[in-house]
Structures are given as structure tokens and as C-alpha cells.
Amino acid sequence: MTSIFVGEENTIIGAGIGGTATAHFLRQHFGPEVRIDVFEKGTVGGRLATVTVNQQDYESGGSIIHSLNLHMQDFVKQLGLKYRKSVAGKTAVFNGKEFILEETDWYLLDLFRLWWRYGISFIRLQMWVEEIMEKFMRIYKYQAHGYAFSSVEELLLSLGGSGFLNMTRRSLSESLLELGVSQRFIDEVIAPIMRVNYGQNISIPAFVGAVSLAGAQANLWAVEGGNKLVCSGLLKLAKANLIQAQVITISLESAGESYQYEVTYTTQTEKASDLYDIVVVATPLQQNVNSGISFQGFEPQLPEIAGSYHQTVASIIHGYLNCSYFSFPDPKLFPFASILTTDTLGLFFNSAASVCPVNISAGFRRKQPQEAGVYKVFSPKPLEKHELKTLFKSYYSVQVTEWQAYPHYGSAQDLPPVVMHDNLYHLNGIEWAGSAMEMSSVAAKNIALLAYHRWNRQLEMIDQKDLMHKIKTEL
Numbered sequence: 001m002t003s004i005f006v007g008e009e010n011t012i013i014g015a016g017i018g019g020t021a022t023a024h025f026l027r028q029h030f031g032p033e034v035r036i037d038v039f040e041k042g043t044v045g046g047r048l049a050t051v052t053v054n055q056q057d058y059e060s061g062g063s064i065i066h067s068l069n070l071h072m073q074d075f076v077k078q079l080g081l082k083y084r085k086s087v088a089g090k091t092a093v094f095n096g097k098e099f100i101l102e103e104t105d106w107y108l109l110d111l112f113r114l115w116w117r118y119g120i121s122f123i124r125l126q127m128w129v130e131e132i133m134e135k136f137m138r139i140y141k142y143q144a145h146g147y148a149f150s151s152v153e154e155l156l157l158s159l160g161g162s163g164f165l166n167m168t169r170r171s172l173s174e175s176l177l178e179l180g181v182s183q184r185f186i187d188e189v190i191a192p193i194m195r196v197n198y199g200q201n202i203s204i205p206a207f208v209g210a211v212s213l214a215g216a217q218a219n220l221w222a223v224e225g226g227n228k229l230v231c232s233g234l235l236k237l238a239k240a241n242l243i244q245a246q247v248i249t250i251s252l253e254s255a256g257e258s259y260q261y262e263v264t265y266t267t268q269t270e271k272a273s274d275l276y277d278i279v280v281v282a283t284p285l286q287q288n289v290n291s292g293i294s295f296q297g298f299e300p301q302l303p304e305i306a307g308s309y310h311q312t313v314a315s316i317i318h319g320y321l322n323c324s325y326f327s328f329p330d331p332k333l334f335p336f337a338s339i340l341t342t343d344t345l346g347l348f349f350n351s352a353a354s355v356c357p358v359n360i361s362a363g364f365r366r367k368q369p370q371e372a373g374v375y376k377v378f379s380p381k382p383l384e385k386h387e388l389k390t391l392f393k394s395y396y397s398v399q400v401t402e403w404q405a406y407p408h409y410g411s412a413q414d415l416p417p418v419v420m421h422d423n424l425y426h427l428n429g430i431e432w433a434g435s436a437m438e439m440s441s442v443a444a445k446n447i448a449l450l451a452y453h454r455w456n457r458q459l460e461m462i463d464q465k466d467l468m469h470k471i472k473t474e475l
């Protein structure tokens with residue numbers, strides 16, 4: 001059979017996990033003949049990146065993956081990469097003066113302490129997250145059956161009904177209080193988790209709150225060698241052309257009844273442009289992220305994308321932790337690998353954790369605080385010298401990455417559109433429901449399916465209702 005797609009040209013702007021996964025899924029759906037160009041102005045991987053300390057690499061951006069993140073799991077398998085399990089380490093919560101919660105070596109003792117301090121809040125929370133994860137997992141079935149959604153709202157509705165959609169509109173604290181979780185538990189456990197994962201507080205929407213809580217469960221992993229290997233691997237697997245250039249304009253070029261998108265870009269040496277049938281923008285378009293892309297020739301003009309991204313600074317520090325600051329004068333007795341913090345006025349860091357390199361050899365062990373180790377500190381602003389001196393007795397190196405990390409979440413925000421124009425799509429709207437590697441991967445698969453069905457006028461595969469039932473009755 002002759003492919004009807006010969007001559008069709010797709011382009012993706014951004015080679016993070018979202019863009020490279022889109023290239024992979026477009027190739028799966030549109031077949032071997034189409035041309036797929038991926039533009040990247042920085043480095044492949046985007047917010048998946050590493051920094052080198054003492055000849056070892058450490059994740060400075062997206063680092064952990066949930067065991068039920070099936071797209072990420074599938075990429076790793078297809079690319080022949082290896083899993084790297086998190087190395088266990090104890091966590092404590094610091095309120096600026098003292099530790100208010102300390103993990104011990106004894107699981108039963110920890111359970112008892114939780115129950116003593118917070119009643120059954122932690123069981124309620126566990127059940128809530130499990131239920132949300134179970135519903136979220138429906139996406140894999142829908143996508144395996146080829147169904148696509150024209151908006152993030154439609155996708156969420158199909159997974160968890162209006163309950164899911166409402167979770168993007170009301171705050172986490174409100175939802176948890178309604179569930180019967182105590183205010184004390186919210187302040188002392190939930191808030192620290194939101195601070196380490198999204199650098200924000202408990203007024204973030206409940207849906208992203210649940211994603212963040214899933215990211216605090218025990219069953220987490222990463223990619224041996226660095227998570228960004230998935231991005232370079234997917235580009236190769238997709239046989240996509242990587243163009244190292246910054247896209248500056250996307251304009252609509254009409255020719256009679258039909259039209260294409262003209263993408264203009266600058267490389268280090270030249271300015272050039274190319275025409276495409278389908279364009280996927282796989283980078284945030286909010287003003288403070290500075291993609292540098294302008295849209296021209298659209299009538300009416302494309303609406304401005306609202307909102308802004310939240311700055312999180314990741315400092316990778318090689319040095320000696322100042323255990324005295326945490327009231328442990330003898331570092332040999334300091335048992336914690338991760339320090340989370342409560343939402344306390346004036347506290348200058350969100351979290352500090354001893355980190356493992358992306359290549360863990362068989363005999364790897366975490367450094368004890370009396371030895372020089374590598375730590376990751378998340379903070380809202382770059383750490384001042386006196387702040388570094390507070391957290392570390394001394395240090396050899398500090399590497400700072402200032403991320404426009406994830407959406408700055410408010411609770412009454414509309415989710416940005418997926419379809420910007422007939423064959424022009426935007427991937428990163430999904431981050432406003434929740435920002436994680438798997439969320440970008442789910443959005444990538446959805447856009448590949450959506451683009452395919454819209455191109456082929458298979459509208460019955462888009463925004464179908466009652467999919468659980470439909471799938472059960474499909475052969």
C-alpha cells in the first residue's frame with residue numbers, strides 16, 4: 001500500500017523529553033517516510049541535565065521517575081538503557097530551628113510515631129494518592145487503543161471525570177482538609193514535600209499536589225548514566241533530524257486552499273526558514289521562560305499564553321555539611337541523607353540532600369557527613385555566601401543552575417490549549433495540570449495521536465466519551 005504521508009513534513013521545537021518523545025511517537029504513527037526535524041536552541045534534554053563534580057555526573061534537573069510511569073519505563077527498555085534505583089537514606093523535616101520529624105531505621109517505629117502525631121492522616125493520604133494514580137493509569141490503555149484528546153481538560157475528564165478537572169482548580173490544602181487530613185500533617189509533612197518537589201506551598205492545585213506526593217513514594221528510579229540519555233536515544237530511534245538552532249518565528253503561509261507553517265530560525269552562523277505541514281511546540285511559551293518564538297500571519301492573532309514559570313535554583317555542592325546548624329555537633333551521629341523544610345518565614349532553602357552520581361558502581365555507598373560529599377540544595381534564590389557557610393562547614397565547589405523550573409501554580413488557572421491552530425500544537429500546557437517527565441511523555445503521545453487523526457480526519461478517535469466502557473467492548 002502506498003503511504004499517503006509521503007512528502008509530509010513535521011517539525012518539533014524543543015528537544016527535552018516532551019519534544020523527543022513526540023518525535024518518537026510521530027514516527028510510530030506516521031511511518032518511515034515523513035521527515036521529522038527537531039529544533040533545539042540549547043542542549044538535548046532541556047530540563048533533564050547533569051553537572052560534573054570530581055569526574056562524576058549528577059542530575060541537576062528532573063531526577064526521579066515513578067515505578068508506574070509507563071512511558072518512561074518503555075523508553076528505557078526500547079533504548080536498551082538501565083534503571084538506577086534510588087539508594088535508601090533517611091529523611092528529616094527541619095523547621096528552621098530543629099528537626100520536627102526524623103525517620104529512623106525502624107519502619108514500625110516510624111509508623112507508630114506518625115500515628116501518634118497525626119492520627120490516621122497518613123493512611124487517608126496514601127489511599128487518596130493510590131486512587132488518583134489508579135485513575136491516571138487509564139491513559140495508557142486509552143493511548144494504546146489510539147484515542148486522543150484535543151485539550152488537557154478533555155484528557156483529565158476522561159481519566160477521572162469532573163473530580164480530576166476540579167483538582168486543577170482547587171488547592172491541595174482545601175482538598176486534603178476535606179479528606180480529613182489534619183492541619184498539622186499538612187504543615188509538617190505535605191508542605192515540605194511540595195517545597196522539595198515544586199518549590200511552592202500547599203495552595204498549589206490538588207492535582208499537581210498529588211503528582212508531587214506520588215514523587216515522594218518509595219518506588220522511584222532514574223536512568224543509569226543520566227535521564228537525558230532518554231532524549232538523545234529517542235531522537236535516534238525516531239530518525240529525526242536535530243537542528244541546533246533557535247526558532248524565532250512561526251508564520252502561517254497560505255497557498256490557495258492549503259497552507260503550511262514557515263519556521264524561521266537562527267543558527268550560530270545564519271538565519272534560515274523551512275516549510276512544514278505539522279508543527280509541535282514542545283517548550284513553555286510563558287513570557288518569563290523566554291522561548292523567543294513569535295507567531296505571525298495568524299488571523300485572528302494567537303492568544304498570549306498566560307501565567308509564569310517558577311524559579312528554582314539547584315546548587316550542587318561538594319563539601320562538608322554543617323551538622324551543627326541542625327543541632328548535631330558530632331557529624332558522625334548525623335543520620336540523615338535528605339533534609340526537607342517547613343514553610344517557615346525567612347528559611348532560605350527548600351531542601352538539602354546527599355545525592356548519588358548517575359553512574360552507580362556496585363559498591364557505591366553514600367558518604368557520611370564527616371566526609372566530603374555531594375549535596376543538592378534547592379532554594380528559591382541563588383544561595384548567598386553566608387547561607388552556604390551556614391549549611392556547609394567548608395566546600396570545594398558549588399555549581400548553580402537557575403531553572404525556570406515548572407509553572408508557578410495558582411488555584412484558579414485555565415489550562416493552556418493543546419491545539420493552537422489546525423496543525424500547530426503546543427505540548428507544555430499539560431504542565432499546568434502537573435509538571436513531570438511522564439506528564440510531558442503522556443502529552444507527547446497524545447499530540448502524535450491527535451495530529452495523526454486530525455490529518456486523516458479520523459475524528460471519531462478524538463475526545464470520545466466513556467472510554468473505559470468503549471475499550472472493554474472493543475475487540
Ligand SMILES: Cc1cc2nc3c(=O)[nH]c(=O)nc-3n(C[C@H](O)[C@H](O)[C@H](O)COP(=O)(O)OP(=O)(O)OC[C@H]3O[C@@H](n4cnc5c(N)ncnc54)[C@H](O)[C@@H]3O)c2cc1C
Nearest residue numbers: 014016017018041042046047061062063064247405436437
Ligand atoms: C530542578 C528540577 C527538578 C525536577 N525534578 C523532576 C523529577 O524528579 N521528576 C520528574 O518527573 N520531573 C521533574 N522535573 C520536571 C521535568 O524536568 C520537566 O517536567 C520536563 O523535563 C519537561 O520537559 P519538556 O520537554 O516538556 O520541556 P523542556 O525540558 O524545558 O524542553 C524544552 C526545550 O525546548 C528548547 N527551546 C526553547 N525555546 C526554543 C526555541 N525557540 N528554539 C529551539 N529550541 C527551543 C529548550 O532549550 C529546551 O531544551 C524537574 C524540573 C526541574 C527544573
Ligand SMILES: CC(C)=CCC/C(C)=C/CC/C(C)=C/CSC[C@H](N)C(=O)O
Nearest residue numbers: 063064065066196197211214215436438
Ligand atoms: C506523573 C505521575 C503520575 C507521577 C510522577 C511522580 C514524580 C516522579 C514526581 C516528581 C515531581 C518533581 C517535579 C520533582 C522535583 S524534585 C525531585 C527530587 N526530589 C530531587 O531532589 O531532584
